[in-house]
Amino acid sequence: MDRVPQIDSILSGMDSIRLSRRNVLKTSLALSVGGALLAACADDDADDDAAPAVETDDEAETDDAEPDTDDDAAPAVETDDEAETDDAEPDTDDDAAEDDHDDDAAELDGTYGGELIVALSGEMLTLDMHEVSATNLNLVGWHIYETLFTWDEEYAVIPMLAESHEVSDDGLTHNIALRQGVMFHNGEEMTAEDVVASLERWSENYGFAQELLGAVDELNQPDEYSLEMILNRPVGTMAAGLAQTGRGPAIYPASVVAESTTDDLAEYIGTGPYQFVEWDRASHLIIERFEDYAALDGEPNGYGGHKYAYIDQMRFTPVPDESARQAGLSTGEYHFLETVPSDLFETMENDPEIVTELLPPIAWSVFIINMNSPLTGNETIRKAIQAALDMEPILQSGFGDGFFRLDPGLMSQETVWHSTAGEEYYNMADPDLARELLEEAGYDGEPLVWTATQEYADHYNRTFVAAQQLEAVGFNIDFQVKDWATILAEQSDDSIWDITTTGTTLRPDPGSLFLLNVCDVAGWWCDEETIDLMEQLRTESDFDTRFEIFEQIQTNVYEQVPFIKNGDTMALTARHHTVHNLSPLLMIGPILWNCWLEQ
Numbered sequence: 001m002d003r004v005p006q007i008d009s010i011l012s013g014m015d016s017i018r019l020s021r022r023n024v025l026k027t028s029l030a031l032s033v034g035g036a037l038l039a040a041c042a043d044d045d046a047d048d049d050a051a052p053a054v055e056t057d058d059e060a061e062t063d064d065a066e067p068d069t070d071d072d073a074a075p076a077v078e079t080d081d082e083a084e085t086d087d088a089e090p091d092t093d094d095d096a097a098e099d100d101h102d103d104d105a106a107e108l109d110g111t112y113g114g115e116l117i118v119a120l121s122g123e124m125l126t127l128d129m130h131e132v133s134a135t136n137l138n139l140v141g142w143h144i145y146e147t148l149f150t151w152d153e154e155y156a157v158i159p160m161l162a163e164s165h166e167v168s169d170d171g172l173t174h175n176i177a178l179r180q181g182v183m184f185h186n187g188e189e190m191t192a193e194d195v196v197a198s199l200e201r202w203s204e205n206y207g208f209a210q211e212l213l214g215a216v217d218e219l220n221q222p223d224e225y226s227l228e229m230i231l232n233r234p235v236g237t238m239a240a241g242l243a244q245t246g247r248g249p250a251i252y253p254a255s256v257v258a259e260s261t262t263d264d265l266a267e268y269i270g271t272g273p274y275q276f277v278e279w280d281r282a283s284h285l286i287i288e289r290f291e292d293y294a295a296l297d298g299e300p301n302g303y304g305g306h307k308y309a310y311i312d313q314m315r316f317t318p319v320p321d322e323s324a325r326q327a328g329l330s331t332g333e334y335h336f337l338e339t340v341p342s343d344l345f346e347t348m349e350n351d352p353e354i355v356t357e358l359l360p361p362i363a364w365s366v367f368i369i370n371m372n373s374p375l376t377g378n379e380t381i382r383k384a385i386q387a388a389l390d391m392e393p394i395l396q397s398g399f400g401d402g403f404f405r406l407d408p409g410l411m412s413q414e415t416v417w418h419s420t421a422g423e424e425y426y427n428m429a430d431p432d433l434a435r436e437l438l439e440e441a442g443y444d445g446e447p448l449v450w451t452a453t454q455e456y457a458d459h460y461n462r463t464f465v466a467a468q469q470l471e472a473v474g475f476n477i478d479f480q481v482k483d484w485a486t487i488l489a490e491q492s493d494d495s496i497w498d499i500t501t502t503g504t505t506l507r508p509d510p511g512s513l514f515l516l517n518v519c520d521v522a523g524w525w526c527d528e529e530t531i532d533l534m535e536q537l538r539t540e541s542d543f544d545t546r547f548e549i550f551e552q553i554q555t556n557v558y559e560q561v562p563f564i565k566n567g568d569t570m571a572l573t574a575r576h577h578t579v580h581n582l583s584p585l586l587m588i589g590p591i592l593w594n595c596w597l598e599q
Contacts, residue, residue, distance in 0.1 A: 108300075110310040110581060110596035118592070119319040119334040122455035122484040123281050128265040130205040132488055133246030133514050135505070136338055138589040140316055142303075143287060144185075145250035145270030148176065148195065149243035151588060153302035155508040157239045160296075160304050161190065161251055161271060163225075171234030171541075176227040182294040184253045185275040186267070192221040197254035204262045207520020209249065211535065212241040236541025237511055245588045246505070246514050273309040273593050288313045300594050302585060310596035320455045320483075326574075329354055335579050335597070336590075340572035341457050342400040348574050355575050361405055361412060361568035362586040365398060365462060365503045366515065368523045368563045372494035375448060380441035382561035385499075388434035388473045389466055391427040395567045397465040398458035405568040410513060410554050412506050412568065416543070421551040422558025426565065434473040447478040452501040455484045459501045462566060491522035503569065506587050510550045511538045515563055525562030 120136050129141050150160040159165065163177040182190040196219055203209040213219075215238075218230035235241070242249055250270060252260075259266035268276035273295070274287040289309040296306050319325045319334070322341040328334040330353050340348070340356075348354045369376045369385070376382055395404040408426035411417035448470070452463035460481065467477040480497075482490075490496045500522065507513050511534070518534055519526040530553055537549045557563070571586050578598040583591040 108308060108581060108594065110308060110594070111599055112310050112596070113312050113599060114597035115313045115315055116311045116336065116579070116592065116595070116597060117334050118314065118316045118336045118338065119325040119328060120316050120338045121318070121322075121325075122320050122453065123318045124279075124285065124316075125485045125488045126265070127268045127276070127279070127285075128263075129248055129250035130202045131247070131263060131265075134488060135589065136316075138245060139338055139592075140285060140287070141250070142245065142248075142272070142589065143274040143314070143592060144268060144272045144276055145252070146272050147243055147249055147251065148178075149239045150304040151243060151302050151508060152304060153585065155302070155587065157243050158301065158304045160243075161195075165239055167238075171236070172231045174227075174229040174231065174238055176229070178225040178227070179294065180225050182271050183292045184271055185269045185290055186253060186255075187292075188253050188255065190251065190253075190271055191224045192227050193224075194254045194257075195227060195251055196221060197257040198251045199249055201252070201257050201260070201262065202249045206247050206517075208241075208244070208247070208514075208517045210520075212238070212538065215539070233539060234541070235539050237509065237538050240509050240512065241538065244512055246512075273307045274314060277313070283317060285316045286313060287316075303588055303591065307593045309593055311592070314592060322457055329574060329576055332576055332578065335576045336582070336592070337574050339456060340574045342403040342572060343457075345400075345403075345572050345574075353577055355577050355579075357571075357573040357584070358403075359571040359573065359584070359586060360414060361506070362571045363503050363505045364410075364568050365395070365404075365458065365566040366501075366563050367463075367466065367566070368500050368502060368515070368521075369561060370494055370498050370500075370522075371524045371526070371562055373498045375446055376498045378441055379560065380437050381443065384434045384437035384441065384443075384473070385470060385475075386425060386558075386561050386564055387428045387430045387437060388469050388475075389427070389564065390429035390469060391566050394462050394465045394469075395569075398462040398566070399569055403570045403572065405570070407568050408558070408565065410516075410557065410565065411510055411550075415506075415508075417510055417547065417550060419547075419551045419554055421554040425558040425561075427567075431469075431473045434470075438474050443474065445474075445476045447476050448498045449478045449480060449496070450499045450501070451480045451482055451487055451490070451497045453484040453487055454481055456503075458569075459503075463501045494524060505589070508587070510553070516553065523562050525560070527556060527560060527562075530556045530560075 118139070122136070124136050124140065125134065126132060126137065127141060127144070129137070129145055146160050148160060148162040149157050149165070152158045161179055161182060163179045166175045167173070178190065178192060178195065184190060199213060199219070203213045212235065215231045215233050215235045216229045217232045218228070220228040220230070222228055252265070253269055256265070256267045256269050271294070273290055273293045275290040277286040277288050279285040289312055293307070293309060296304070298306055300306050300308070319328065322344065325334065325337050326344045326348060329337055329348070330351050332353065345356060345358070349356050369382055371377055391406060395406070398404070406427060407413060408420055408423040409418045411419065450463055450467060452459045454460045463479065467479050471477055487500060491500060504513065504515055510516065514521055516534060518531045533549050533553050533556070537546055537553065540546050540549065575582055580596050580598060582595045585591060
């Protein structure tokens with residue numbers, strides 16, 4: 001596998017003159033008119049050399065790192081004695097906070113108090129982690145809920161609500177011990193009954209969960225704090241699957257699950273460091289510190305370890321206008337932005353009130369194609385779309401020069417999983433071939449319905465430019481602009497759209513890429529060979545074998561065109577200077593616990 005330069009080399013040259021997306025839109029006929037990036041921030045005390053070394057999926061220091069799915073690591077994730085959690089929750093009294101913390105917890109010397117205000121790019125659709133995968137949901141939801149396992153600072157699987165995980169020699173029996181004394185926000189203690197109810201509901205909602213737990217013949221509860229899984233086949237990635245974040249297996253109280261349906265969560269109750277307070281969809285969502293949170297002993301560790309809830313309250317407010325978000329950050333009206341538009345990045349860099357970071361890619365932008373549509377269900381039509389698209393101007397319009405990277409890989413160059421399989425079909429920019437394919441398909445000018453939102457400016461701009469390119473080869477494009485919540489809601493209706501624009505965050509393991517949840521993700525790519533390959537990918541534990549399987553899956557993507565990758569998108573982050581100790585981890589989403597406000 002080819003390796004790429006170190007992260008500092010990747011970032012080299014990014015201080016050169018950047019071509020903004022607005023300049024692209026103005027200076028090219030094809031771009032004549034006019035990000036869904038996860039945001040996170042590094043500590044303002046970090047030195048200049050620290051930012052390029054921040055690791056994302058990217059974080060897999062790829063020269064020596066092995067994925068967490070090998071025989072020794074993945075099947076048997078175990079905690080050590082530091083996982084005892086009885087008295088690790090922080091005291092929120094400012095004067096006594098440091099003294100009252102458990103002696104085993106590494107105090108960060110943060111300041112308790114205040115309200116952190118986050119500007120979202122648009123309204124949230126739901127607070128049910130089992131139902132959808134959306135960046136704004138992940139940003140809010142994983143402060144309320146937790147999973148059995150999560151990811152450490154190097155993106156290896158570690159226990160969270162689990163105490164330990166043991167796997168039999170034949171791989172067919174998994175024993176998971178649960179932490180004791182973990183309280184839900186409603187005052188109930190978490191037990192095996194809650195975990196079983198949550199996992200069963202998760203599997204009813206989500207195809208990936210059905211596939212993962214479909215290997216489980218029996219899910220037993222030997223006692224209140226133990227789970228026993230009897231499998232019908234080995235699954236080397238069980239712990240990683242149970243650490244899923246997008247549409248992840250959040251653990252809810254069994255009492256809440258009993259009152260809920262598969263698409264309607266009765267109450268928003270979890271075990272996380274913050275609890276739900278109120279939600280007005282148009283104006284704000286508020287969470288506050290959970291005083292009885294059962295924090296792990298020891299130090300913070302990636303998305304796990306000890307979690308400090310320094311902030312009294314967090315307020316998330318939808319602000320669709322990107323200029324308004326930037327202005328509010330400058331004045332201190334907002335402390336943190338869900339997304340940072342590249343056009344405004346230089347302005348924010350020069351604002352003394354704002355701390356910015358440009359970090360390596362943690363996401364890639366994509367056009368998802370509806371395989372159930374009478375029009376785009378035609379493979380030759382999809383191949384014509386793929387042949388016509390020129391990704392460089394598309395990405396320049398969405399992000400600006402210096403803020404993207406052309407690359408065919410579905411997994412980042414910074415991981416051991418990067419592959420160029422199928423690259424001959426990436427960024428083809430061949431309008432003549434596209435016209436030939438349209439003629440072969442017998443295309444008669446039927447409107448191709450393409451949906452996108454302006455709440456993420458890059459979504460709109462990328463779609464506009466791509467639509468211009470398709471119209472130039474003979475397509476009739478019906479470009480429909482909608483709010484993001486509507487697009488998410490309509491993605492499950494295959495009669496409404498032919499193509500939709502979005503982005504996807506990177507994951508530590510290709511088995512967790514949401515676009516590879518074959519048959520269960522918007523687009524309905526139900527290729528039998530790929531379904532079988534995905535099952536093998538999630539079952540196999542040998543890395544070399546898994547890599548060969550993944551390369552075939554990536555080849556199938558490019559040959560069948562269920563979606564079209566645009567390119568990798570750099571992480572742009574911005575926060576108000578009064579916010580301290582925000583984690584630089586990006587791949588799974590920003591971490592707002594462990595940070596504090598300057599009082």
